[in-house]
Amino acid sequence: MAPGNATMTNDDIILKVEHLSMKFGGLMAINDFSFEAKRGEITALIGPNGAGKTTVFNCITGFYKPTMGMISLRQKSGKEYLLERLPDHEITKTAKVARTFQNIRLFSGMTVLENLLVAQHNKLMKASGYTVLGLLGIGGYKAEAKRAIERAEYWLEMADLIDRADDPAGDLSYGAQRRLEIARAMCTEPEFLCLDEPAAGLNPSESATLNKLLRSIRADSGTSIMLIEHDMSVVMEISDHVVVLEYGRKISDGTPDHVKNDPKVIAAYLGVEDEEVEDVIAVVESLEGGENA
Amino acid sequence: MAENIQNSARQDDSLFQKGIKEGLFAGAVSFGMFLLYIGIVTEQNIHNELVYRFRWGALAAFVLIAAVGRFLIVTVAQPWLAARKANAKPKVEEKGLFRKHFLKIALVFLVFYPILAVTLAGTQGSLKYVDNFGIQILIYVMLAWGLNIVVGLAGLLDLGYVAFYAVGAYSYALLSSYFGLSFWLLLPISGILAAFWGMILGFPVLRLRGDYLAIVTLAFGEIIRLVLINWTDVTKGTFGISSIPKATLFGIKFDASKEGFAALFGLAPSSAYYKIFLFYLILALCLLTAYVTIRLRRMPIGRAWEALREDEIACRALGINTVTTKLTAFAIGAMFGGFAGSFFAARQGFVSPDSFIFMESAIILAIVVLGGMGSLVGIAIAAVVMIGGTELLREMEFLKHIFGDDFTPELYRMLLFGAAMVLVMLFKPRGFVGSREPTAFLKERKAVSSSFTKEGHG
Amino acid sequence: MEYFVQQLVNGLTLGSIYGLVAIGYTMVYGIIGMVNFAHGDIFMLGAFAALIVFLVLSPIIGLAGVAVLVLLLAMLVVAMLVTSLWNWTIERVAYRPLRGSFRLAPLITAIGMSIFLSNFIQVAQGPRNKPIPGLVNNVYNIAGISISLKQIVIMVVTATLLAVFWYIVNHTPLGRAQRATEQDRKMAALLGIDVDRTISITFIMGAALAAVAGSMYLIYYGVASYNDGFVPGVKAFTAAVLGGIGSLPGAVLGGLLIGLIESLWSAYFTIAYKDVATFAILAFVLIFKPSGLLGRPEVEKV
CATH class of the missing domain: 1.10.3470 (ABC transporter involved in vitamin B12 uptake, BtuC)
Incomplete structure (x- = not known):
């Protein structure tokens, strides 16, 4: 595991979701879902298609207002926020939760650098005296704008995009766009970062670059990460903690190893009858044995 | 060689035929469109009653213009545009003195x-x-x-x-x-x-x-x-x-x-x-x-x-x-x-x-x-x-x-x-100036092509 | 009470006309997602076509008995044919080349077309109002409410057309092609639907309905002018949006509502502010129901 992790106390919880329910019309998309994410860890939220993973993200980041339940976030400073009560932009601005989207949402007609500057909007807005002072050339806007570009440069280096800084974001390859979206989210200086299928559609080498980026985020910035992912190799390799969702309910929660061997999870993924679960476990174990050999 | 010439001659022939056909069609359509509005004019007479009179000459002119125009578009303008598109070379943006200091x-x-x-x-x-x-x-x-x-x-x-x-x-x-x-x-x-x-x-x-x-x-x-x-x-x-x-x-x-x-x-x-x-x-x-x-x-x-x-x-x-x-x-x-x-x-x-x-x-x-x-x-x-x-x-x-x-x-x-x-x-569906100037840059300011910019939803 | 019912009748008459025009807006919007700003002027072209047919034919066949019926029919049919031709051509020339391009480009060409059409009629037919003598002047008195034959004709024709139209959209292969194109143009094309043809037909249908509305407008008010396209056009567009743009029943509902608002407001408050009332109610409805009364809410997936 990452070195930063050792210094963290394990009971330092950053996000606590309690009895979260979300109803769309008559459909119960999320049903009494609770879990905790620890500070400095990478928590993965997995589950079959349609299990409600993105809905959970949308509740955490304020795009949906949950029907029931409580989502509390505790910052390093000890400040606590009830996310379900904040409007979406305040969740990013004050509670310091950032996110990416399943279908990438970049400002495609703006350059890569501009994308990262937009992410620092609130900071720059304050420095520009809410535009008025900046327009008149008074105050520290220039200095702050310079710092913003430096911060953007740092994340461009991290995301391996520094050479593309002045190109339109829409011109980047798919993998680069994914990394840019993460870099952009990081420019809001979040304490908690939600990634919605960051590895979807990436080729193996792009996947590897992504894993590197995520690890360095955890190690260098102390940002806790939560991700939705289908690619099990990514999940098992980088996450510290896995939560499994099926039909809006939590069916498993624990370390990657624990979850991997949970019969319920296997059944959910393979769609087998309960009595066959034992057989499945046997097959899985034998396969793993084969891999180790 | 001779075959080629023949071929292109046949092509010209069919193009000409197509032009005639489309020209006639355009003439017919425009006749329908303009018959009432151009061919007939409504006016108030001295008793302030609405009367009409025919304007066949103007109607004929409109139909003729539409037919000939369509014929020329099909036989001249379209092949020319297609040829230009095919021969289009990637143009190097060389800004003249005027454009630079515009x-x-x-x-x-x-x-x-x-x-x-x-x-x-x-x-x-x-x-x-x-x-x-x-x-x-x-x-x-x-x-x-x-x-x-x-x-x-x-x-x-x-x-x-x-x-x-x-x-x-x-x-x-x-x-x-x-x-x-x-x-x-x-x-x-x-x-x-x-x-x-x-x-x-x-x-x-x-x-x-x-x-x-x-x-x-x-x-x-x-x-x-x-x-x-x-x-x-x-x-x-x-x-x-x-x-x-x-x-x-x-x-x-x-x-x-x-x-x-x-x-x-x-x-x-x-x-x-x-x-x-x-x-x-x-x-x-x-x-x-x-x-x-x-x-x-x-x-x-x-x-x-x-x-x-x-x-x-x-x-x-x-x-x-x-x-x-x-x-x-x-x-x-x-x-x-x-x-x-x-x-x-x-x-x-x-x-x-x-x-x-x-x-x-x-x-x-x-x-x-x-x-x-x-x-x-x-x-x-x-x-x-x-x-x-x-x-x-x-x-x-x-x-x-x-x-x-x-x-x-x-x-x-x-x-x-x-x-x-x-x-x-x-x-010019994107307007006279389609590209966008970025507002900040690291190394060089490159205009963003309009194919990337969006137009908003609201 | 009688006064109220009287206003109701007047409002429904006006609303029928708006509804017919609104259908053209909503259909085109539904199928290619574009606001056809020139549609109001197509309506005006329809009124002029009917006017000219009236002028040419009435001295020949007279205005007595069955002749009026023939005349009415001729006005409607010719107006429908001519405006269909216009709308078909406009779509081919000004909208089709821009399909799939930048969303605002066809909006601007449509506004350009609207300016062009109204000025074309102004130049070709002169800027003055064109009055025609009353065509059907009978007025019936039913329980203290006077209904003119005009109003009955307008409502009957509207109702008949709506029925025909509803049948076409819901029960014919053409209607199915239209609905499929509306849902997903690419997929419809892959399944062998001639999308261009379907869109052309949509424009023709919209124009035909607008022509009927234009003829009715001419008969009702007895006058046409080159700039008659704008105000009824905007009202009809308002009706389409109020009902939920893209929804056919919504367009009719919106049209009727706007007709009612206008006539009731003029009757009970001031006639001067009737349009203000219409627009204010539109804004008010949209603020609380952002996709109109019967429109499907636009859900953007996050």
């Missing part, structure tokens, strides 16, 4: 334009050039630049922009005639009032997107115009407000009195001086608009506007308050409309609701889109082409010699304006 040249030209007009056409003769062309075009440049903030940058489709122009104009007209306040005081006040109205009208429509936003802004524009018409106690309704005080230059009035501008400088009294003063005034206002727009684009608020145009949901995820961002776009766009409005009132000395019809909003929006959304230079070019072009038609007296004395080119002004709008869009 802005400086344009600015110098504008500054000397009235002087040029006076030297070439004399004091009285310059009126037409300074007022009808110069001021008229610059007003539209300013309005389009103002609307550009809302539509071009923030991507909010506003079809009622003329309302803020009206607010500005009536603010000046009413406050100066009722309270005798000066132009220089009322100019900022009109801007602030318009911005205030921008916020009031902007607030309820924040949730609306796309065409819903468009129709509600259109509705608000119409509501303001209808209130101006019907609130006769204050606005004098359709009669309008006349004898609005003129603007002054450091307290110097532009009239024929002893303290007037002409007398003070020992010049022969002429209304041209006031127009020249107004020309520089609107030029200064335009430059202010451009300066503020350019500065704002490089500030967080300007970037947030453009980000909003690109993807509103991503904006929210980045902690941007989209409500205040949209409202500032509405307010600042409206403010420039208000400035332009108070200038308009000072220039005309008369305002009436007739000047603030929907068509004005449509023309301003058309200029923004034809110019290339977001591009100040493109929009200015579009204003010159569209407004200048239609003004030019007023001047074409010589056409009377060709078409006879009852030919009034002015009648065709809006007809051609509409046709030009269609044609420009067909050939």
Whole structure:
């Protein structure tokens, strides 16, 4: 595991979701879902298609207002926020939760650098005296704008995009766009970062670059990460903690190893009858044995 | 070799046949289209009864033009375009001296334009050039630049922009005639009032997107115009407000009195001086608009506007308050409309609701889109082409010699304006200047091609 | 009470006309997602076509008995044919080349077309109002409410057309092709639907309905003018949006509502502010129901 992790106390919880329910019309998309994410860890939220993973993200980041339940976030400073009560932009601005989207949402007609500057909007807005002072050339806007570009440069280096800084974001390859979206989210200086299928559609080498980026985020910035992912190799390799969702309910929660061997999870993924679960476990174990050999 | 020639001959043959076929078809269609409207003309006779007469000659001309036009398009224009497309080489953008220094040249030209007009056409003769062309075009440049903030940058489709122009104009007209306040005081006040109205009208429509936003802004524009018409106690309704005080230059009035501008400088009294003063005034206002727009684009608020145009949901995820961002776009766009409005009132000395019809909003929006959304230079070019072009038609007296004395080119002004709008869009759907200048760069400033930029949803 | 019912009748008559025009807006919007700003002027072209047919035919066949019926029919049919031809051509020339391009481009060409059409009629037919003598002047008095034959004709024709139209959209292969194109143009094309043809037919249908509305407008008010396209056009567009743009029943509902608002407001408040009332109610409805009364809410997936 990452070195930063050792210094963290394990009971330092950053996000606590309690009895979260979300109803769309008559459909119960999320049903009494609770879990905790620890500070400095990478928590993965997995589950079959349609299990409600993105809905959970949308509740955490304020795009949906949950029907029931409580989502509390505790910052390093000890400040606590009830996310379900904040409007979406305040969740990013004050509670310091950032996110990416399943279908990438970049400002495609703006350059890569501009994308990262937009992410620092609130900071720059304050420095520009809410535009008025900046327009008149008074105050520290220039200095702050310079710092913003430096911060953007740092994340461009991290995301391996520094050479593309002045190109339109829409011109980047798919993998680069994914990394840019993460870099952009990081420019809001979040304490908690939600990634919605960051590895979807990436080729193996792009996947590897992504894993590197995520690890360095955890190690260098102390940002806790939560991700939705289908690619099990990514999940098992980088996450510290896995939560499994099926039909809006939590069916498993624990370390990657624990979850991997949970019969319920296997059944959910393979769609087998309960009595066959034992057989499945046997097959899985034998396969793993084969891999180790 | 011989086969090739034969082949191409056969191709020409079939092309010719196709041209004839399509030409005949176009002729038939246009016959159906124009039979009633061109072939027959309705007129009132001396008893004020509606009668009709046939105009076969005109109908024949229309059908012939359509048929021959279609034939030429099919046989000449289309193959030529296809060939050009096939042979198109990647052009290296070599900016000539003129294009490189276009802005400086344009600015110098504008500054000397009235002087040029006076030297070439004399004091009285310059009126037409300074007022009808110069001021008229610059007003539209300013309005389009103002609307550009809302539509071009923030991507909010506003079809009622003329309302803020009206607010500005009536603010000046009413406050100066009722309270005798000066132009220089009322100019900022009109801007602030318009911005205030921008916020009031902007607030309820924040949730609306796309065409819903468009129709509600259109509705608000119409509501303001209808209130101006019907609130006769204050606005004098359709009669309008006349004898609005003129603007002054450091307290110097532009009239024929002893303290007037002409007398003070020992010049022969002429209304041209006031127009020249107004020309520089609107030029200064335009430059202010451009300066503020350019500065704002490089500030967080300007970037947030453009980000909003690109993807509103991503904006929210980045902690941007989209409500205040949209409202500032509405307010600042409206403010420039208000400035332009108070200038308009000072220039005309008369305002009436007739000047603030929907068509004005449509023309301003058309200029923004034809110019290339977001591009100040493109929009200015579009204003010159569209407004200048239609003004030019007023001047074409010589056409009377060709078409006879009852030919009034002015009648065709809006007809051609509409046709030009269609044609420009067909050939340049992204407007004259399609690319976007980035607002910040690390190593080099590269223009962003219009194929990447979005146009907003609301 | 009688006064109220009287206003109701007047409002429904006007609303029928708006509804017919609104269908054209909503259909075109539904199928290619574009606001056809020139549609109001197509309506005006329809009124002029009917006017000219009336002028040419009435001296020949007279205005007595069955002749009126023939005349009415001729006006309707010719107006429908001519405006269909116009709308078909406009779509081919000004909208089709821009399909799939920048969303604002066809909006601007449509506004350009609107300016072009109204000025074309102004130049070709002169700027003055064109009055025609009353065509059907009978007025019936039913329980204190006077209903003119005109109003009955307008409502009957509207109802009949709506029924035919509803049948076409819901029960014919053409209607199915239209609905499929509306849902997903690419997929429809892959399944063998001639999308271009379907869109052309949509424009023709919209124009035909607008022509009927234009003829009715002419008969009702007895006058046509080159700039008659704008105000009814905007009202009809308002109706389409109020009902939920893209929804056919919504367009009719919106049209009727706007007709009612207008006539009731004029009757009970001031006639001067009737349009203000219409637009204010539109804004008010949209603020609380951002996709109109019957429109499907636009859900953007996050």
